[in-house]
Amino acid sequence: MSELSGTVALVTGASSGIGEATARTLAAAGATVALVARRKDRLDALAQEIGGGALAIEADITDRSQADAAVAQTVSQLGRLDILVNNAGVMLLGPIEEAPIDEWDRMLEINLRAALSMTKAALPHLLSAADSDPRRVADLINISSTAGRQVKKGSAVYNLTKHGLGAFSESFRQEFSRRHLRVGVVEPGAVVSELRDHLRDGVREANLQRLEQMEPLQPQDVADAVLFIVTRPRHQTINELLVRPTEQDD
Template identity: 60%
Template sequence: MAGPLDGTVALVTGASSGIGAATARSLAADGATVAVLARRRAKLDELAESVRAGGGVALAVEADITDPSQALAAVDRVVVEFGRLDTVVNNAGLMLVGPVAEAPIEEWDRMLAVNVQGMLHVTRAALPHLLAAAETAPRRVADLVNISSTAGRVARPGTAVYNLTKFGVNAFSEALRQEVGPKRVRVSVIEPGTVDTELASHVRDGIREAIVRQTEGLELLEPEDIADAVSYIVTRDRRVAVNEILVRAAEQT
């Protein structure tokens, strides 16, 4: 059956788990060839295999996006392998939260390195290819989707530096949208609420328990709920640009 993304190539970062893995599966189901990027090779291989088993085309790309040369090499590898790049989903991210006064500075550095610098490295490497894809068949439009957070819209005590990174993602996305939108590279942000993934498992002991308590009893979002939003954005007709989608769990305040 023909899919809306047939003939296109997508790169999803942070695809070894959670939202990224679900997004890669969703884009593959829409017909895209998918390149899945993260550091955990075995998880990427498993995902790529399951996409292939479903009749899709997938490539596992092991890379640490905090290193600009690895981000560039990863993007180049996708283009060498498949000849083009139509869709990039900057999804890789870390959430290391807790009060500012007690925070280990090393946690801030890691979060900034992935959520901000990693996103910039991949974007910079991918943009020339997205601009080229926007001029050519099959779709004559390209998409850069940045996974932000409700934390990119609302700042709260205990998440200050995570807020800083995600407000930064939103600001960068809006400025870039105005730069490249006229060239048919659509730049969008998605702001998920609380999604059931590995994200909170990296929070340090003592803080993690408090986060778990905050969401106890809530029916959380599934990664597929955010993957649906990505697919919605990138399958619109080229005349339509969905700039921003905020998706909260229904009971979340």
């Protein structure tokens, strides 16, 4: 029997990059996966590829009502929720003085508020799964970044959102650990993804140049970290997992 047979996982930002790789990986381990993102065409293609009852849900989870509806649809159609992966996020870098404030708002909405909305909506279902077969444990996985462990100029609000996600996760751990609802924070270093597509001119080129100076992580590397966390035995929790490219020196 596969490690996650009989479980249901919901992955946000599942239409590309880390989210897409994570959805594939959890499905391969036996989970039925709900795929949540705004690009329905990509979700439909991924759901067909994954099979196994994968559910494509088009939603803008910065809208709390849509976040609530995505969780409700998952539980209604798939029967339960054992694993929530808060992966959706944006990385809008650049000096504070030059940064458009709407970029800050966007990071706060997606990186923090959307994750909080999804977590709140999923909480009763995760607790129910933690108290029932087949695993008698449930998992909340928050995809953070090395930016949640260190602060660098040019990433002030991105740092803010990722440090905030880490702080929320630690408080969550303290509140729910004895109820076997685990929380794991994955902190990737430089990863090949679409995050850089949203950077402003000038900032994008500098970031890509930095990426070219190393062999970066692939989305599958991060997906493997997620799978490692959620397949630990019931008595064990991996609360933080930092994954950097070997050549990344910051």
